[in-house]
Amino acid sequence: MARKTHPKLTIGMDLGGTKIAAGLCRDGEVLHKVVVPTHATKGFDAVIEAMAGAARQAMGDTDPKGIVGVGVGAAGQIDSRTGAVLYAPNLNWRHAPLGQSLSEALGLPVRVVNDVRAATMAEWKFGAGKGLHSFVNIFLGTGVGSGLVLNGTLCEGSTNSAGEIGHICLDPAGPPCGCGHSGCFEAYSSGRGIENEVKRRLLAGVASSMRDKVGDHLDKVTGHLIGQAAREGDPLALDVLAWAGRHLGLVLANLHTLLNPQKILLGGGIMALAEFFLPAAREAMHRHILPVADRGEEMLGRARFETEAVFLGGSALFA
Numbered sequence: 001m002a003r004k005t006h007p008k009l010t011i012g013m014d015l016g017g018t019k020i021a022a023g024l025c026r027d028g029e030v031l032h033k034v035v036v037p038t039h040a041t042k043g044f045d046a047v048i049e050a051m052a053g054a055a056r057q058a059m060g061d062t063d064p065k066g067i068v069g070v071g072v073g074a075a076g077q078i079d080s081r082t083g084a085v086l087y088a089p090n091l092n093w094r095h096a097p098l099g100q101s102l103s104e105a106l107g108l109p110v111r112v113v114n115d116v117r118a119a120t121m122a123e124w125k126f127g128a129g130k131g132l133h134s135f136v137n138i139f140l141g142t143g144v145g146s147g148l149v150l151n152g153t154l155c156e157g158s159t160n161s162a163g164e165i166g167h168i169c170l171d172p173a174g175p176p177c178g179c180g181h182s183g184c185f186e187a188y189s190s191g192r193g194i195e196n197e198v199k200r201r202l203l204a205g206v207a208s209s210m211r212d213k214v215g216d217h218l219d220k221v222t223g224h225l226i227g228q229a230a231r232e233g234d235p236l237a238l239d240v241l242a243w244a245g246r247h248l249g250l251v252l253a254n255l256h257t258l259l260n261p262q263k264i265l266l267g268g269g270i271m272a273l274a275e276f277f278l279p280a281a282r283e284a285m286h287r288h289i290l291p292v293a294d295r296g297e298e299m300l301g302r303a304r305f306e307t308e309a310v311f312l313g314g315s316a317l318f319a
């Protein structure tokens with residue numbers, strides 16, 4: 001007989017290259033959160049130990065019997081059926097049995113998904129994607145990632161690489177990308193892409209107040225500096241952000257044409273500069289969208305969660 005139960009307690013974890021975050025969660029609410037260093041260079045066993053320690057700290061006095069499971073979002077290519085990390089360049093891991101090892105360390109069931117998919121789960125279950133059956137969650141950070149929910153299913157793809165939107169090619173003759181190809185979306189509209197374009201234009205002699213601030217030290221060109229320059233009306237900073245926005249707009253139009261989602265949610269650190277690139281993105285999106293299906297304005301939305309998205313999404317794997 002069905003009976004009403006209290007919302008389940010779960011541990012959500014975010015495994016990053018430098019930090020591990022763990023949260024004791026109940027139905028999208030973070031009850032207690034812990035952040036510890038990853039120490040990735042110490043190797044797999046040390047990272048598992050650090051993760052188990054963070055999970056125990058997050059649990060505090062809670063009886064482990066009351067915890068339904070531990071859900072982990074981790075960067076890289078993950079086999080969510082086995083919980084193994086197939087490839088994680090930031091940790092230098094290949095075929096690492098993360099789920100199994102953490103489960104043995106904690107004596108609790110563990111599930112693992114890719115971090116952007118975890119963030120998408122958080123939006124879907126608790127945030128701006130709640131109640132939707134089809135949406136795209138785009139994360140604009142140092143790089144670009146996305147999670148796809150289509151017809152009520154979180155897409156993983158046949159080899160767990162669905163949603164690698166950062167490497168959609170927008171121009172084979174475009175700027176180089178970290179993946180080895182050229183003209184990838186990430187080479188335009190990510191934090192790294194924007195920084196690199198500012199550097200290229202400074203090197204080419206384009207005038208900018210940023211030149212006065214960094215001199216010949218182009219490594220000092222950061223997202224923070226570019227944002228500051230844009231706020232002061234610096235034409236180079238504004239031009240590059242509009243350039244990033246136009247390429248984002250192309251991707252939004254293409255996603256809309258391909259998938260016809262209910263929403264496309266935008267999130268990530270770059271959204272702090274949205275006022276400088278979103279107008280160009282909207283304009284390009286409208287220009288390239290398939291007219292018969294144009295519902296662009298109501299389609300665009302903002303992701304609700306920021307730093308807590310990944311571990312909240314991890315917690316949702318057992319909710």
Ligand SMILES: [Zn+2]
Pocket residue numbers: 166167177178179180181182184186
């Ligand atoms: Zn690429």
